[in-house]
Amino acid sequence: MQRYYTRACNFYYGNQSKILVSKKKAIPLHQIKEISFDHIEIITRKSKKKISINQIKYLPNDLKKKVNLDLKKIKTKKKNFSNLEFKKVPNILGVLNLTPDSFSDGGKFNTKQRGISHAFKLYNDGADLIDVGGESTRPGSKTVNKEDEWKRINEILKSIVKKIPISLDTRKSDIMKNGIKLGVKLINDVSGLSFDTETIDVLKKNKVPFVIQHTLGTPENMQKNPKYNNELLDIYDFFEEKIKLLRSKGIKHNNIILDPGIGFGKKLKHNMNLIRSVSIFHSLGFPILVGNSRKRFIRDISKKNDSFTRIGGTISSSLYLMTQGVQILRIHDVNEVMQAIKVFKEITNK
Secondary structure (H helix, E strand, O other): OOOOEEEEEEEEEOHHHHHHHHOOOOEEEOOEEEEEEEEEEEEOOOOEEEEEHHHHHHOOHHHHHHHHHHHHHHHOOOOOEOOEOOOOOOEEEEEEEOOOOOOOOOOOOOOHHHHHHHHHHHHHHOOOEEEEEOOOOOOOOOOOOHHHHHHHHHHHHHHHOOOOOEEEEOOOHHHHHHHHHHOOOEEEEOOOOOOOOOHHHHHHHHOOOEEEEOOOOOOOOOOOOOOOOOHHHHHHHHHHHHHHHHHHOOOOOOOEEEEOOOOOOOOHHHHHHHHHOHHHHHHHOOOEEEOOOOOHHHHHHHHHHOOOOOHHHHHHHHHHHHHOOOOEEEEOOHHHHHHHHHHHHHHHOO
């Protein structure tokens, strides 16, 4: 049986969006009038077809029913959690790597004073959550044992977790348990909850919000010629199956975020297709997080114009993702991205 997927497309942003929504010529994303769309793309493993929202009523009955169910998820208002406000797009997840070897800032903030100082800077610059991690998951990195990982983050986490909202970037259930006891507001597991067999039980017991990220393979081998039948639909199916698994294990809450995992087992063409068509994931009904900051795709595209920080590529991709309704961006350079977002919103809201 042929499987159909619905992608909202042809987005409008700012004042133009509000005008079209008021005239009922565009559908607001998650009831946010500032972001709307007037076309959908109906996708199968063999075809793509764009139609206007006015043409949906002419579809065959079974397909029309499927599309309308997807549209209901796309239109439904998102409930806030973990200091994230989903009427405000995007929320910013500030990156605090307390590691000696992360791909762009390893060793910069892994002392207590520098780590605490940078956490507050990210928060004061506009981050809604600070994502604290003690294990690098860059391409080629090896697993850090849980004792070393906890040692890297323990003191800094204790110093900031009651003062600013914290997300914990870890694949290990024992680290999660320790962080949850301290009061972290979100668990961000790059392995898609697959690295540690105890993870799902920990999340269920504590009813804590979490991120499901897609990664093909492990950090050690994920960039060794990753292959997909169709990266967009394969990852969509991955999320759908993971949600079914979580429901079967007794996790009933909807405080779940989906991250397609840019750079985690993806070549440039995979990353670009995921970013370009990221709005397909809205039809799963959960907030979307994208980690576009300083990623290798920026270097691959910019070539001789690449810089160590890659702020330009981060900003341009962030603005595009924002106009596609992505609710959360994971960002290193919070001040610069927030500046770009504020200017863009001012221009488009007049």
